[in-house]
Amino acid sequence: MKIKAAIIREKGKPFQFEEVDLQSPQKGEVLVKIRASGVCHTDEVAQNQMIPVPLPAVLGHEGCGIVEEVGEGVTEFEKGDHVVFSFGYCGHCKSCLEGKPYACENFNQINFGGVMSDGTRRLSKDGEEISSFFGQSSFATHSVVHQNSIIKVDKDIDLDILGPLGCGIQTGAGAVLNRLKPAVGSSLVVFGCGTVGMSAIMAANLCPCSNIIAVGGNEESLALAKELGATHTINRKKCDDIVGEIKKITGGGADYAIDTSGVEDFVKKALACLKFLGTAVVLGVTGDLTINVQEELMGEAKSLVGVVEGDSNPKIFIPQL
Template identity: 60%
Template structure:
């Protein structure tokens, strides 16, 4: 079938809305009419650093309505409202033990440009286009394996839900699934974009005593306070580590870095009390740390967390339920754009003007 899609033809090039061909879904696949899709930093990295083969149709926070299902699909049917999340194999050790975000073929399935069966569904003028994150949601329709298609509540505005598939899931899941802070503990969250603010809302849900938000933009820190931060620190104005230790009488039990900025990553370690745990979720370049003083000497742990260590089919409906109950107001992060404003939406995301742009596809 012919669809309209935002095509990335080359590294660093603007998105171009063009007609492309989308093949029918194969066995265990689902054709989804995309209603809206989030704009994520990972899409910008894929465009600018070519971490996936180009040309491609990017987009990986899609939300839509099931149009058609392939053979063997049993738990989804036309008309279902769904969110598309990350691809995973479903049969490796990590997938089978409840950690599909650490799937042994995660990089191949999400960044390799191919579908689950190592073929393509997208083409243009007879040339294959790469798929991204097992979905390519920057189009009017997308095909995804049923494993990463999550049925959601029809009572909630579907256009809002796409970012639950990646960025918001990452922040909230890092708190709720991986760190699992207990009531009364303290957490420092470095960076208050969509991921960091989602972590703040999750920390409020579990009852953290001190939820400390760190950023360099006062307007974002104001929103962090509204969403649950008990303290806010502007990293350009104060000594962040000293302030955190003063607030918590020695340091936090937990920290999350969403920035990927090496000096900030070090702050996330230094702000911990002994036996504290730092979760790194930002894309971080090569950097050095003092293993003895920063980690081992105080029994600290530094871990990487992918997609919030979530099982999307379980976790995304839980987040939707929290939202319906007024406990997870992630709608305060978003601004909607029409599909043909995609380059404007990416510019707003890069500048920090908008925390989470969402493209309304149709």
């Protein structure tokens, strides 16, 4: 079928809206008419080839929509279902069978390799194959996705606002609820007040943490963070000693810190603001990073961990959210 999609053809170049061909859903796949899509920083990262998705490609990975057709073997979905997209996974490797699809051994190929889970492509134009992204390519009017990557939602929920559940929201909330699991009364710092950071703040408020500190550079975002559960906010543009201020608020250091930016300085501050035995989580796409293991980790028995998609099983976690 003919659809319209936003295509990236060259590194760092603007998206081009073009008419392309989309194959029918194959075994285990579903055709979805896109209702809305979030725009995540990871899309920009792929556009600039920090994640080297083969070009040309249709990006987008926070989609939601309505099922129009199901392929062979699909029994969980039917035409008319409202669905939210999430990341792709194979479903048969050790991690997937253990209920940890975020650690799928084929994660990179399915989500960043430009192909579907069977190794083939569904998008093309004039005979030229076009890569997919996160197994969904939601910057389009329609998408063919594997049934592993979609979650049915109630039709009485406003579908237009649900797209970010599949990535940004589950990443931030999952980092808190699935990985850190802070005890009641813990202290947590969140660097960055975008979708991921705000989701982490809301999740921390559910635990509940006693001190939830939001660090950002925009007063409006910091005000929203306060509304969503932050007990304290720090404007990084106005504070000369962010780490010192955090230690003052927490009485010596935070139990946990989450960096959503991927910026080296903030990752290092996330470590530095921790108390003895504290844990820092990195959620942002990070380039080269130098850590002094003795001084920044072992000296105070701290931990630095990377979390993928909130350590989430989307089929379970997104309905919970």
